[in-house]
Amino acid sequence: MTASTAGARRRRAARRSLLRRPTVAFGAAVALFWLIVVISVGWWARYEPLSKAGARLTSPSHAHWMGTDALGRDVFTRVLYGARQSLPVSVAVIFFAVMIGTVLGSAAGFLGGFIDSVIMRLVDLTLAFPAIFLAMAIAAALGPGLRNAFLAMVIVWWPIYARLMRAQVLSIKGREHIEAAVSIGATRGRILRRHILPLSFTPALVNATMDLGQVVILTATLSFLGLGAKPPSPEWGAMITEGARFFYQWWVAVAPGLAILTVGLAFNFLGDGLRDALDVKAN
Amino acid sequence: MSRFVLRRLMIVPFLLLGIVTISFGISRFISSDPLANIVGERQLNNPEVVNAAKKKWGLDGGLAKQYTTYMGNLFHGDLGTSFRTRQPVTKDLGDRLPATFELALGALIIGGGGGVALGALAASRKDKPTDHAARLFSLLGSSLPVFWIGLVLLFILYARLGWVPGPGRLPPRVAAPPDHTGFYTVDALWAGDVKLFLSCLARLALPCFVLGWAYMGTISRLVRAAMLDELHADYVRTARAKGLREFRVLRSHVLRNAWLPTLTILGYSVGQLLTASVLTETIFQWNGIGSYAVQASNTLDYPAISGVSLFGGAAFLLANLITDVLYAVADPKIRLA
Numbered sequence: 001m002t003a004s005t006a007g008a009r010r011r012r013a014a015r016r017s018l019l020r021r022p023t024v025a026f027g028a029a030v031a032l033f034w035l036i037v038v039i040s041v042g043w044w045a046r047y048e049p050l051s052k053a054g055a056r057l058t059s060p061s062h063a064h065w066m067g068t069d070a071l072g073r074d075v076f077t078r079v080l081y082g083a084r085q086s087l088p089v090s091v092a093v094i095f096f097a098v099m100i101g102t103v104l105g106s107a108a109g110f111l112g113g114f115i116d117s118v119i120m121r122l123v124d125l126t127l128a129f130p131a132i133f134l135a136m137a138i139a140a141a142l143g144p145g146l147r148n149a150f151l152a153m154v155i156v157w158w159p160i161y162a163r164l165m166r167a168q169v170l171s172i173k174g175r176e177h178i179e180a181a182v183s184i185g186a187t188r189g190r191i192l193r194r195h196i197l198p199l200s201f202t203p204a205l206v207n208a209t210m211d212l213g214q215v216v217i218l219t220a221t222l223s224f225l226g227l228g229a230k231p232p233s234p235e236w237g238a239m240i241t242e243g244a245r246f247f248y249q250w251w252v253a254v255a256p257g258l259a260i261l262t263v264g265l266a267f268n269f270l271g272d273g274l275r276d277a278l279d280v281k282a283n
Numbered sequence: 284m285s286r287f288v289l290r291r292l293m294i295v296p297f298l299l300l301g302i303v304t305i306s307f308g309i310s311r312f313i314s315s316d317p318l319a320n321i322v323g324e325r326q327l328n329n330p331e332v333v334n335a336a337k338k339k340w341g342l343d344g345g346l347a348k349q350y351t352t353y354m355g356n357l358f359h360g361d362l363g364t365s366f367r368t369r370q371p372v373t374k375d376l377g378d379r380l381p382a383t384f385e386l387a388l389g390a391l392i393i394g395g396g397g398g399v400a401l402g403a404l405a406a407s408r409k410d411k412p413t414d415h416a417a418r419l420f421s422l423l424g425s426s427l428p429v430f431w432i433g434l435v436l437l438f439i440l441y442a443r444l445g446w447v448p449g450p451g452r453l454p455p456r457v458a459a460p461p462d463h464t465g466f467y468t469v470d471a472l473w474a475g476d477v478k479l480f481l482s483c484l485a486r487l488a489l490p491c492f493v494l495g496w497a498y499m500g501t502i503s504r505l506v507r508a509a510m511l512d513e514l515h516a517d518y519v520r521t522a523r524a525k526g527l528r529e530f531r532v533l534r535s536h537v538l539r540n541a542w543l544p545t546l547t548i549l550g551y552s553v554g555q556l557l558t559a560s561v562l563t564e565t566i567f568q569w570n571g572i573g574s575y576a577v578q579a580s581n582t583l584d585y586p587a588i589s590g591v592s593l594f595g596g597a598a599f600l601l602a603n604l605i606t607d608v609l610y611a612v613a614d615p616k617i618r619l620a
Binding site: 121213224244247256261265268 | 298301302305309422423425426429430431432434437438442554555557558562565566576577579580581583591592595598599600
């Protein structure tokens with residue numbers, strides 16, 4: 001009882017000091033900002049993302065904070081709407097990668113033996129490719145489009161979590177409380193569900209936070225290479241491709257890149273803070 | 284040591300086989316019809332043309348037959364013929380390898396050297412402004428989309444300030460130096476053309492920096508962590524108590540012990556270098572493997588896609604293997620085992 005309240009107090013204190021760190025506060029603020037944008041941009045944006053809002057390729061001004069692109073669309077509005085493309089896809093990639101990684105990784109670690117070998121060889125093989133080559137090949141094979149880019153990224157990303165979860169499950173499996181659970185006759189399924197998994201998620205959680213920024217970048221990268229979202233849609237990477245064609249009208253490409261940068265930095269800071277707060281050793 | 288290295292070597296063929304199979308598999312699951320790209324949309328209704336093309340490009344027969352044909356050819360060093368360039372993929376890759384290698388080598392020097400220096404600097408000034416600045420700089424390297432920062436720097440440094448030359452490996456309307464190594468810088472020197480050498484070097488600078496920066500982020504972060512681990516060790520206190528200058532302590536004692544993890548990091552991050560090179564080459568119109576991969580993906584050029592994935596997997600594998608061997612050489616615990 002006392003132990004748990006002391007633990008709770010320590011956790012609360014950790015959380016308070018966490019938000020006091022400027023980097024973490026910045027990360028949280030930026031993440032919150034983008035979350036609000038994703039939910040509500042349709043209600044308050046000044047222009048439409050897909051229709052002409054002014055003259056073509058005008059530089060940033062009061063009417064168009066980040067200028068207009070080659071079709072006279074407002075770049076700032078498009079960047080805001082772009083969050084609706086990049087962020088949900090990235091969150092979904094991480095979600096499915098963690099899910100698949102958890103199921104396969106914990107199965108490998110818990111069951112061991114043949115299943116372990118098969119799953120881990122698959123992991124080794126997938127990780128034997130530089131991520132982008134594999135993602136590009138898969139995305140190209142499935143055909144361009146954000147949905148296929150999403151599939152490609154899940155395929156590239158799950159092995160990281162499988163490896164992480166397996167290591168974690170293996171280390172917890174040897175602890176005393178598992179021995180105790182076995183001795184009172186708990187079934188294997190119950191031990192995995194109630195005694196191992198709840199303790200195994202912390203490293204994956206920290207990693208997932210950090211990876212979110214990387215997935216946002218990879219999504220934009222695939223779109224930039226013509227393998228993700230296609231031009232009229234306001235996806236950040238696709239917007240940079242369009243911007244690259246109008247090199248001297250720098251604002252067209254700069255604005256979406258800044259958006260990617262803020263997201264990448266924010267989740268890096270958040271993940272760093274989370275790791276310190278949860279006391280996970282860097283892998 | 285030999286046993287450790289041997290064990291690593293033993294699994295290489297299996298990994299290679301897996302890599303080949305996956306590369307083959309991916310390109311055969313292409314959803315749209317590559318024939319449309321080969322014979323053109325209009326000829327698709329002409330069975331004669333279609334069958335001839337299928338036969339020529341090895342698209343007839345079942346998946347199993349295609350796979351055995353592919354494997355058989357692979358053993359003879361034949362990766363098939365690119366649909367787009369109509370040249371053997373091995374020749375295409377060979378032609379483009381020096382460009383990528385030249386770029387990656389420059390980036391490795393900038394990123395690796397800069398990363399180690401930056402990480403060591405940050406660790407020695409832990410929690411001071413220098414530390415924060417160094418960490419922010421390296422964090423930016425890994426949070427910036429490579430293709431975007433390449434564009435932005437090109438715009439500022441080339442278009443606005445004119446400090447660096449434009450994209451491309453050669454100045455406009457200048458012929459490549461006679462081919463010996465494929466490295467334009469080396470070939471220019473070989474031909475005794477110092478002016479060409481300098482302009483090739485200048486053209487390398489920005490893309491190498493952009494590529495190296497992405498790499499530097501990972502390196503410096505991990506070097507900093509490795510050095511911080513060492514800084515608390517007793518032998519460091521002893522070294523300081525002897526009155527050694529701080530630089531000497533860091534260089535001769537701490538960095539030397541932090542060297543092992545650093546080596547691993549350098550080797551294992553080569554994959555990241557390959558990844559970033561795809562984008563750097565696209566932005567800087569660098570005719571290397573990376574831009575070849577992008578063109579192949581955009582035109583559904585199967586043989587080229589398989590070839591490039593195979594190359595990427597093999598290069599990554601080789602880099603990891605070299606790292607393992609170097610590690611074994613450098614670490615007495617493994618060397619003597």
